[in-house]
Amino acid sequence: SKELFLETFSRVNDAFQRFAPMLFKGGKGMLALDAEGQGVELYIQPPGKKVVRMELLSGGEKALISLSFLLSLMETKPSPFTLMDEIDAPLDDANLVSLLKIMQEISKQTQVVLITHNRITMESSNTIYGITMEEEGISKTIAIKLA
Amino acid sequence: SKELFLETFSRVNDAFQRFAPMLFKGGKGMLALDAEGQGVELYIQPPGKKVVRMELLSGGEKALISLSFLLSLMETKPSPFTLMDEIDAPLDDANLVSLLKIMQEISKQTQVVLITHNRITMESSNTIYGITMEEEGISKTIAIKLA
Amino acid sequence: MKLSSLELFGFKSFYNRTVFRFSDGVTTLVGPNGCGKSNIVDAIVWVLGERGTKSLRVKEMGDVIFHGSNGRKPVNLAEVTLSLTDDGQDISIKRRIYRDGINEYYINGEIVRLKDVQDLTMGTGIGVNSYAIIEQGNIEYLAQMKPVERRTVIEETS
Amino acid sequence: MKLSSLELFGFKSFYNRTVFRFSDGVTTLVGPNGCGKSNIVDAIVWVLGERGTKSLRVKEMGDVIFHGSNGRKPVNLAEVTLSLTDDGQDISIKRRIYRDGINEYYINGEIVRLKDVQDLTMGTGIGVNSYAIIEQGNIEYLAQMKPVERRTVIEETS
Numbered sequence: 225s226k227e228l229f230l231e232t233f234s235r236v237n238d239a240f241q242r243f244a245p246m247l248f249k250g251g252k253g254m255l256a257l258d259a260e261g262q263g264v265e266l267y268i269q270p271p272g273k274k275v276v277r278m279e280l281l282s283g284g285e286k287a288l289i290s291l292s293f294l295l296s297l298m299e300t301k302p303s304p305f306t307l308m309d310e311i312d313a314p315l316d317d318a319n320l321v322s323l324l325k326i327m328q329e330i331s332k333q334t335q336v337v338l339i340t341h342n343r344i345t346m347e348s349s350n351t352i353y354g355i356t357m358e359e360e361g362i363s364k365t366i367a368i369k370l371a
Numbered sequence: 372s373k374e375l376f377l378e379t380f381s382r383v384n385d386a387f388q389r390f391a392p393m394l395f396k397g398g399k400g401m402l403a404l405d406a407e408g409q410g411v412e413l414y415i416q417p418p419g420k421k422v423v424r425m426e427l428l429s430g431g432e433k434a435l436i437s438l439s440f441l442l443s444l445m446e447t448k449p450s451p452f453t454l455m456d457e458i459d460a461p462l463d464d465a466n467l468v469s470l471l472k473i474m475q476e477i478s479k480q481t482q483v484v485l486i487t488h489n490r491i492t493m494e495s496s497n498t499i500y501g502i503t504m505e506e507e508g509i510s511k512t513i514a515i516k517l518a
Numbered sequence: 519m520k521l522s523s524l525e526l527f528g529f530k531s532f533y534n535r536t537v538f539r540f541s542d543g544v545t546t547l548v549g550p551n552g553c554g555k556s557n558i559v560d561a562i563v564w565v566l567g568e569r570g571t572k573s574l575r576v577k578e579m580g581d582v583i584f585h586g587s588n589g590r591k592p593v594n595l596a597e598v599t600l601s602l603t604d605d606g607q608d609i610s611i612k613r614r615i616y617r618d619g620i621n622e623y624y625i626n627g628e629i630v631r632l633k634d635v636q637d638l639t640m641g642t643g644i645g646v647n648s649y650a651i652i653e654q655g656n657i658e659y660l661a662q663m664k665p666v667e668r669r670t671v672i673e674e675t676s
Numbered sequence: 677m678k679l680s681s682l683e684l685f686g687f688k689s690f691y692n693r694t695v696f697r698f699s700d701g702v703t704t705l706v707g708p709n710g711c712g713k714s715n716i717v718d719a720i721v722w723v724l725g726e727r728g729t730k731s732l733r734v735k736e737m738g739d740v741i742f743h744g745s746n747g748r749k750p751v752n753l754a755e756v757t758l759s760l761t762d763d764g765q766d767i768s769i770k771r772r773i774y775r776d777g778i779n780e781y782y783i784n785g786e787i788v789r790l791k792d793v794q795d796l797t798m799g800t801g802i803g804v805n806s807y808a809i810i811e812q813g814n815i816e817y818l819a820q821m822k823p824v825e826r827r828t829v830i831e832e833t834s
């Protein structure tokens with residue numbers, strides 16, 4: 225129904241306006257219904273920059289936008305788990321650290337599984353599963369519990 | 372002309388058969404003219420695995436294949452420079468170290484410029500240019516020579 | 519609802535029966551290029567009913583069956599089981615595919631149709647198209663959605 | 677042939693005149709997300725004659741001109757100069773675009789046509805479609821080429 229959508233939209237938008245500045249320190253973000261009411265536009269203003277088309281933004285900036293939106297959806301309707309494959313690849317260390325702080329918070333009510341090559345991500349996790357191929361072509365796993 | 376292409380193909384293929392095992396330790400790679408003689412097929416066998424379609428391979432494996440092919444082209448006809456933007460993103464540390472050894476070798480006759488967030492890549496380079504945005508929205512650079 | 523474990527058998531590079539237990543908090547999966555990490559993501563979307571070959575990185579569905587390696591022959595069966603707990607109740611979802619193409623779904627050991635798996639997961643946030651699963655290389659997709667797609671994702675969050 | 681320097685002025689986030697000197701060996705460009713690293717790659721392909729807006733991440737060519745920021749107004753001109761040495765001879769290639777859309781190319785300070793820039797770089801390995809420039813996110817493209825495309829790349833290496 226239309227009311228249900230507008231109420232959900234408003235909750236997701238609230239969350240987005242809170243998460244975007246956490247990932248873009250000093251930046252702002254918001255969602256808006258388009259003129260026809262058919263779609264939802266996304267506006268982001270990284271710190272000190274103009275609001276511009278998504279294409280101009282960098283690889284890391286686009287990843288942060290995706291993650292801000294994902295976190296907003298998750299806060300509105302928590303998913304039992306989230307599984308992210310190498311999402312830290314485009315991020316600089318400072319942005320990654322901010323993201324991981326938020327993931328730790330989220331992980332109190334959501335199981336978070338991150339595939340990574342990044343040492344900072346590994347060190348911030350509670351459990352590490354190592355996957356190897358000692359026997360050629362065959363995957364094998366070992367669990368390393370940290371905390 | 373056809374002879375020129377076949378000769379170039381043979382040199383690129385030779386180089387590819389040498390570079391693929393360097394990046395895929397214990398693996399093999401080769402190029403082949405297709406049945407009609409219209410295109411060039413690429414076959415890769417990571418160590419211990421079957422030769423399979425490219426799609427099945429992992430993100431890191433595809434990056435290593437691209438780089439093996441690039442290095443083969445470069446060896447056949449050296450380019451004055453190469454510019455690579457975040458090519459280390461999908462690579463594990465061990466594969467990155469092998470790649471960087473080869474890049475050091477290549478850099479004796481080619482100017483190599485790598486954009487990166489990766490500490491290992493930075494530490495293996497001769498010169499680092501830092502780029503910042505102290506003044507909001509405006510890029511500024513500082514050079515840090517290592518040697 | 520919580521995930522408790524994932525078991526792979528004959529699925530892609532997982533020739534041997536392999537079990538992952540899901541912990542609370544943040545878990546990282548690490549290992550060298552090509553060792554099988556993304557294959558685990560494929561296993562999860564596959565057991566939940568993924569029918570598209572492209573997102574599974576295969577040409578045909580039978581390609582998810584272990585196809586052999588240097589030391590081993592191919593096998594004829596791939597099986598993935600996802601175990602969940604919901605309000606104290608244990609639920610297991612299993613999918614199997616045979617080399618001849620036959621595809622089977624099970625809930626708590628009983629054979630069911632794909633639709634039953636879809637109904638079970640509907641509205642739980644666990645499902646084939648869950649926004650919460652970000653596949654390798656896909657991280658920009660939520661930012662680059664068209665406005666209508668973004669609206670649809672928000673509607674599904676109500 | 678060797679690159680000696682790259683100068684950007686009003687190009688994307690490079691409001692101020694900025695010069696990069698190319699060293700021998702391996703150079704890394706580092707910095708936070710969004711600080712301008714990939715904009716440098718855009719500047720290099722742009723000065724060499726790139727006409728496609730998609731690979732420059734813009735909607736129209738005028739978008740490469742500094743569009744303003746919190747502290748600064750937009751400017752009306754973007755200019756990039758690439759300096760090379762070939763057999764002891766210095767060569768500079770410059771491209772300029774004005775806000776009204778006018779686009780100019782210069783070789784050694786003299787105004788030329790795009791074709792002259794293309795002729796100058798042909799066969800040198802330095803050019804808009806050089807296989808040796810790998811843009812962000814593009815690293816798999818050499819592996820995933822169609823056989824006919826791969827043949828073309830090899831032909832251009834002869």
Ligand SMILES: Nc1ncnc2c1ncn2[C@@H]1O[C@H](COP(=O)(O)OP(=O)(O)OP(=O)(O)O)[C@@H](O)[C@H]1O
Nearest residue numbers: 429430431530551552553554555556557583584585
């Ligand atoms: N049906 C199959 N049988 C056996 N091996 C397979 C099968 N399908 C895929 N593989 C192997 O799985 C490997 C890819 O695994 P995966 O994508 O999980 O790697 P990864 O750990 O995610 O690596 P990366 O860090 O590079 O992303 C490939 O080398 C491929 O040969």
Ligand SMILES: Nc1ncnc2c1ncn2[C@@H]1O[C@H](COP(=O)(O)OP(=O)(O)OP(=O)(O)O)[C@@H](O)[C@H]1O
Nearest residue numbers: 282283284688709710711712713714715741742743
């Ligand atoms: N015409 C322009 N005027 C001013 N700023 C611009 C212009 N075009 C692009 N930008 C800015 O440049 C930034 C992107 O720069 P770039 O892609 O070089 O970042 P990057 O350093 O490669 O980051 P990452 O590490 O995330 O890839 C964007 O934030 C965008 O706002």
Ligand SMILES: [Mg+2]
Nearest residue numbers: 429430556654
């Ligand atoms: Mg992977």
Ligand SMILES: [Mg+2]
Nearest residue numbers: 282283714812
């Ligand atoms: Mg970039």
